[in-house]
Amino acid sequence: xxxxxxxxxxxxxxxxxxxxxxxxxxxxxxxxxxxxxxxxxxxxxxxxxxxxxxxxxxxxxxxxxxxxxxxxxxxxxxxxxxxxxxxxxxxxxxxxxxxxxxxxxxxxxxxxxxxxxxxxxxxxxxxxxxxxxxxxxxxxxxxxxxxxxxxxxxxxxxxxxxxxxxxxxxxxxxxxxxxxxxxxxxxxxxxxxxxxxxxxxxxxxxxxxxxxxxxxxxxxxxxxxxxxxxxxxxxxxxxxxxxxxxxxxxxxxxxxxxxxxxxxxxxx
Amino acid sequence: xxxxxxxxxxxxxxxxxxxxxxxxxxxxxxxxxxxxxxxxxxxxxxxxxxxxxxxxxxxxxxxxxxxxxxxxxxxxxxxxxxxxxxxxxxxxxxxxxxxxxxxxxxxxxxxxxxxxxxxxxxxxxxxxxxxxxxxxx
Numbered sequence: 096x097x098x099x100x101x102x103x104x105x106x107x108x109x110x111x112x113x114x115x116x117x118x119x120x121x122x123x124x125x126x127x128x129x130x131x132x133x134x135x136x137x138x139x140x141x142x143x144x145x146x147x148x149x150x151x152x153x154x155x156x157x158x159x160x161x162x163x164x165x166x167x168x169x170x171x172x173x174x175x176x177x178x179x180x181x182x183x184x185x186x187x188x189x190x191x192x193x194x195x196x197x198x199x200x201x202x203x204x205x206x207x208x209x210x211x212x213x214x215x216x217x218x219x220x221x222x223x224x225x226x227x228x229x230x231x232x233x234x235x236x237x238x239x240x241x242x243x244x245x246x247x248x249x250x251x252x253x254x255x256x257x258x259x260x261x262x263x264x265x266x267x268x269x270x271x272x273x274x275x276x277x278x279x280x281x282x283x284x285x286x287x288x289x290x291x292x293x294x295x296x297x298x299x300x301x302x303x304x305x306x307x308x309x310x311x312x313x314x315x316x317x318x319x320x321x322x323x324x325x326x327x328x329x330x331x332x333x334x335x336x337x338x339x340x341x342x343x344x345x346x347x348x349x350x351x352x353x354x355x356x357x358x359x360x361x362x363x
Numbered sequence: 364x365x366x367x368x369x370x371x372x373x374x375x376x377x378x379x380x381x382x383x384x385x386x387x388x389x390x391x392x393x394x395x396x397x398x399x400x401x402x403x404x405x406x407x408x409x410x411x412x413x414x415x416x417x418x419x420x421x422x423x424x425x426x427x428x429x430x431x432x433x434x435x436x437x438x439x440x441x442x443x444x445x446x447x448x449x450x451x452x453x454x455x456x457x458x459x460x461x462x463x464x465x466x467x468x469x470x471x472x473x474x475x476x477x478x479x480x481x482x483x484x485x486x487x488x489x490x491x492x493x494x495x496x497x498x499x500x
Contacts (some may be wrong), residue, residue, distance in 0.1 A: 110481070127438075127439040127440070127443045128439070128443075160386050162387070162389075163389075184387045184389060185387070185389040186389075189388075190391045191390050191391045191392045192391070192392040192464075195388060197387070198385075200387045200413050206462045214386075216387065217439065284388065342442065343440070344437065344438070344439045345412065346413055347412070349415070350411045350413070353409070354411075354413060354414060357409065357416055357432050358414070358416060359430055360466040361467060361468050361469075362392055362468050362470035
C-alpha cells in the first residue's frame with residue numbers, strides 16, 4: 096500500500112485504539128454512552144423488530160449532541176423577532192461565550208421539549224406501561240410520559256417545559272407521538288431557534304430491527320415558521336446492553352453560575 | 364506531507380465517531396490561530412457541567428504568575444476520553460497546551476495536558492468544526 100494512503104489509516108487507528116483503551120477504564124456505574132465511540136453497541140446480527148415494542152436503552156451517539164442546531168424552515172416575522180433575542184452558543188446565532196443567554200447553560204433552566212431531542216440527546220430508556228410509554232433521559236435525568244390510552248391532546252393546554260404527549264402505533268413497528276403545550280421560554284436547539292407555545296411536534300420511532308430505531312421529528316409551528324419542517328430525519332438510535340448503568344449528566348443552576356463566574360466572565 | 368496525512372486520518376476518525384468536546388458553545392471567543400504551552404501548578408480541578416475546568420498557576424513572559432482557567436467538555440464526554448474526577452489534585456505540576464481567548468485574559472480551552480507521571484490526557488482532537496447542521500426538509 097502506498098505510504099500516502101497508509102499514514103491516514105495509522106492516524107485513524109491511533110484514535111480508535113485510544114478510544115478502546117480508555118473505554119476499558121469506564122466503571123460499570125458510570126457508562127457515558129457512545130457519543131465518543133461505538134464500543135457499546137449490541138453486537139451480532141440483528142433480529143427482526145419485535146411488534147409494538149420500543150423497550151430498551153437507546154443511544155444516538157455523537158449525532159445526538161447536535162451542537163450546531165438544526166436548519167429550520169424560514170421564520171415568520173414573529174419568529175424572526177424572537178430569534179434575534181437568542182444569543183446562542185453555536186450555530187447561526189453563535190455569540191461570544193460571555194454574551195450567551197441560553198437559558199439551559201446560563202440559568203440551569205430545563206432543556207425542555209423538543210430541544211431534548213435536538214440537543215444533547217444522550218442515551219435514554221423506553222419503558223412500556225399498560226397506558227403509557229415512558230421516556231427516561233440520561234441528560235438532565237428527566238422523563239416524559241406519552242399517553243397511549245386513547246386520549247386526545249388537550250385543546251388549550253397550560254404551557255409546560257416538556258409539553259403534553261400522546262402516542263399510538265401506526266403499524267407494528269412505527270410509534271407516533273404527537274405533542275403540544277410547550278413553553279416558549281425554551282429554545283428549539285443549540286442554535287437558539289425559537290418556537291411558540293402553539294407549536295405541535297410529531298415524533299416517529301420506526302423500529303427497523305431488534306437493534307435499531309430511526310427517529311424523525313417534525314416541527315409544525317405556523318406562528319414561528321412559514322411551513323412545517325423536519326428537525327431530525329431518520330436519526331439512528333442504537334440499542335445498548337440492557338444492564339447499561341448510565342452516568343448522571345445534570346446541568347444544574349449552581350454549576351451554570353459557576354461556569355459564568357469562573358470562565359465566561361473572566362474571558363471577556 | 365506525512366504529518367498532514369496523519370492528521371487527516373485522526374480527523375477522519377474523530378468525525379466518524381462524533382467526538383465533541385465542547386458541545387454547548389463554539390469557538391467565537393477563542394483565538395483559533397494561537398496555541399500556548401505553559402508549565403504550571405494545579406490550583407483547582409472542577410468536574411462539572413456544562414464544562415470541566417482546570418485552574419493552574421503559570422508564569423507569563425515577564426515572570427508574573429497568572430491563574431489560568433481552561434475548559435474541556437463535560438464529565439460525560441471526558442469520561443469517555445479517559446479523564447476522571449480524580450485526574451488532578453492541588454499542587455500537581457502539569458504542562459498544558461491551550462487555545463486562549465481573544466481578549467488576552469488567562470482563559471482558554473485545553474488541548475492536551477501532560478501529567479506529573481509523564482502521561483498525556485487529550486481532548487479527542489477538538490478544534491475542528493463540528494459536524495454541519497442537518498439540511499432543512
